[in-house]
Amino acid sequence: MKYLDEYRDAEGARKFASLLARITTRPWTIMEVCGGQTHAIVRFGIDELLPSGITLVHGPGCPVCVTPIEMVDRAIAIARRPEVIFCSFGDMMRVPGTCSDLLRVKAEGGDVRMIYAPIDALEIAARNPDKQIVFFAVGFETTAPANALAVYQARRRGLRNFSMLVSQVLVPPAMQAILEAPRCRVQGFLAAGHVCAVMGIDAYGPLAARFGVPIVVTGFEPLDILHGITMCVQQLEEGRVEVENQYVRAVRPEGNRRARDLLAEVFCVVPREWRGIGEIPLSGLSLRPEYSDFDAERRFPAEVDSRRSIEPSLCISGEILQGLKKPSECPAFGRQCTPESPLGATMVSSEGACAAYYRYRHVRTEATTDGA
Amino acid sequence: MCLAIPGKILDVRDGDEWQRTGRVDFGGVVKEVSLALVPDAGVGVYVLVHVGMALSTIGEAEAQEVFAYLRQLEPEDVP
Numbered sequence: 001m002k003y004l005d006e007y008r009d010a011e012g013a014r015k016f017a018s019l020l021a022r023i024t025t026r027p028w029t030i031m032e033v034c035g036g037q038t039h040a041i042v043r044f045g046i047d048e049l050l051p052s053g054i055t056l057v058h059g060p061g062c063p064v065c066v067t068p069i070e071m072v073d074r075a076i077a078i079a080r081r082p083e084v085i086f087c088s089f090g091d092m093m094r095v096p097g098t099c100s101d102l103l104r105v106k107a108e109g110g111d112v113r114m115i116y117a118p119i120d121a122l123e124i125a126a127r128n129p130d131k132q133i134v135f136f137a138v139g140f141e142t143t144a145p146a147n148a149l150a151v152y153q154a155r156r157r158g159l160r161n162f163s164m165l166v167s168q169v170l171v172p173p174a175m176q177a178i179l180e181a182p183r184c185r186v187q188g189f190l191a192a193g194h195v196c197a198v199m200g201i202d203a204y205g206p207l208a209a210r211f212g213v214p215i216v217v218t219g220f221e222p223l224d225i226l227h228g229i230t231m232c233v234q235q236l237e238e239g240r241v242e243v244e245n246q247y248v249r250a251v252r253p254e255g256n257r258r259a260r261d262l263l264a265e266v267f268c269v270v271p272r273e274w275r276g277i278g279e280i281p282l283s284g285l286s287l288r289p290e291y292s293d294f295d296a297e298r299r300f301p302a303e304v305d306s307r308r309s310i311e312p313s314l315c316i317s318g319e320i321l322q323g324l325k326k327p328s329e330c331p332a333f334g335r336q337c338t339p340e341s342p343l344g345a346t347m348v349s350s351e352g353a354c355a356a357y358y359r360y361r362h363v364r365t366e367a368t369t370d371g372a
Numbered sequence: 373m374c375l376a377i378p379g380k381i382l383d384v385r386d387g388d389e390w391q392r393t394g395r396v397d398f399g400g401v402v403k404e405v406s407l408a409l410v411p412d413a414g415v416g417v418y419v420l421v422h423v424g425m426a427l428s429t430i431g432e433a434e435a436q437e438v439f440a441y442l443r444q445l446e447p448e449d450v451p
């Protein structure tokens with residue numbers, strides 16, 4: 001497939017590996033922010049091509065993983081209502097809430113539907129005027145435009161039986177929270193290319209300058225990731241601190257103007273809770289007052305007692321999401337916690353670090369116990 | 373879930389500005405996609421698609437940068 005396979009070339013990967021081996025003189029710790037990159041790194045064994053001094057730590061960039069358990073409980077409560085058709089992306093279906101998940105609600109007779117595109121929920125709403133259609137709008141900046149377009153069109157079409165349960169999060173504030181944490185060991189970032197394709201790169205200059213960390217906007221294929229690591233290591237070795245763009249084929253410095261305008265029309269910036277991390281200021285999106293009629297939290301209020309939304313105590317996914325630990329350091333990994341019966345969200349989503357390690361590294365992590 | 377995949381625009385249906393859609397070919401799998409955010413992208417152009425929405429066009433010249441970089445590497449980096 002064009003613009004995909006050519007970026008998986010093994011020969012090119014070996015060239016990057018030997019270049020990195022030559023230019024690296026000291027140990028460096030680099031965080032890849034996005035779960036899609038984590039998945040590719042573990043799947044293609046990119047971390048194993050690097051000189052031993054370079055450590056990749058996995059960031060919080062999996063929207064499924066960071067959706068708060070209280071929000072999952074709220075989704076479950078709404079999905080159980082007999083008048084509701086609940087629509088969700090597939091990867092939210094098995095995320096454990098406190099005592100159930102959406103798939104189980106469906107098995108118990110709830111009308112829960114997996115959709116590919118948010119706009120599909122509008123067609124379901126138009127075809128079922130006597131039902132309430134609720135869409136679970138999770139995601140980062142990458143997903144926000146499609147979610148925004150759904151509610152924008154619902155308002156224009158006067159679809160009164162449509163609403164959204166919004167759990168949108170923003171990446172740069174999470175990077176800032178990671179850098180501010182006392183135990184932070186991140187010296188450079190690979191920023192998430194698809195987020196930047198929407199939002200552009202201007203948010204990263206102040207972060208790089210304030211914390212003295214190079215930030216390289218990076219794509220998702222093996223050669224992209226190796227190129228991004230190389231650019232980051234070159235900055236670190238030369239003592240430069242800059243925002244650079246590896247993913248030039250898709251990311252313009254200003255992002256996508258129309259997408260940004262659409263987001264500004266529909267959403268406003270609010271504080272958000274991140275599963276496993278806690279509340280991060282100005283790190284989420286919520287519907288603007290003009291769209292509050294479409295807010296599922298208002299339409300179906302007070303369904304959940306947030307004090308009763310409890311995380312399983314074994315799970316260390318919070319530390320994993322902040323790059324403090326690796327999945328193989330979790331005592332439950334591969335034992336009490338597997339993709340079939342996940343304890344935490346990082347085991348559910350295919351982009352969660354625990355699921356990626358389980359899928360591609362399970363045999364070896366069992367054998368060596370220190371994993372990566 | 374932030375996976376976005378490159379595909380080639382096969383045709384375009386211009387509705388009003390927010391209803392612009394088209395069929396996009398992902399290496400043989402064809403899907404109907406919103407083209408509302410890429411108003412200038414026409415037939416034959418590659419776009420990056422996520423949850424049914426094209427987020428940006430793929431620059432043909434820029435797509436070569438990684439390979440150009442690899443080509444100019446010094447001989448000692450070529451294993």
Ligand code: SF4
Pocket residue numbers: 314315316317320327330331332333334337338342343344345346347354
């Ligand atoms: S392996 Fe399971 S229990 Fe351990 S951190 Fe990952 S999701 Fe949580």
